[in-house]
Amino acid sequence: MEISMFIAYAVVGGLLALVLTASATFTLQRNDQIVASMRRVQVPDSWLPRLAGLKAAGAIGLVAGLWVTPLGVAAATGVTLYFVGAVIAHLRAKDYELAPAAVLTLVAAAALALRTLA
Structure with missing residues (x-):
């Protein structure tokens, strides 16, 4: 069962890393949709590079976590918390x-569970 959990983590973590990389890139490029979403939840423009950096770090950690289990667990934990924060920010701003954000929270939590069990 351990090998199947690892394969599942590789797929989920890899896809999540791709999404995070794209999101970080769009955030750094100040994509209109991302900037509008951030403004709706009252995120200052000055935070965009830092948030993009967190997403990029999460993507790198998820991929590196294929070889270093604690790094994968830490990255999946961080990404899960990041998106829990995003959901909370959306709810606070009504x-x-x-x-x-909700879907990515669930996918990140799945990556965390899979890497913990693999």
Whole structure:
């Protein structure tokens, strides 16, 4: 069972890393949709590079976690917490367009569970 959990983590973690990389890139490029979403939840523009850096670090950690289990667990934990924070920010701002953040929270939690069990 351990090998199947590792394969599942590789797939989920790898796909999540791709999404995080794209999101970090779009955030750094100040993509109109991302900037509008951030403004709706009252995130200052000055935070965008830091948030992009967190996403990029999460992506790197998830991939490195294929070889270093504690790093994968730490990265999946960080990404899960990041998106829990995003969901909370949307709810506090009464912005109910939170499906992407909610889905990514669940995917990150799945990556965490899979890497912990593998």
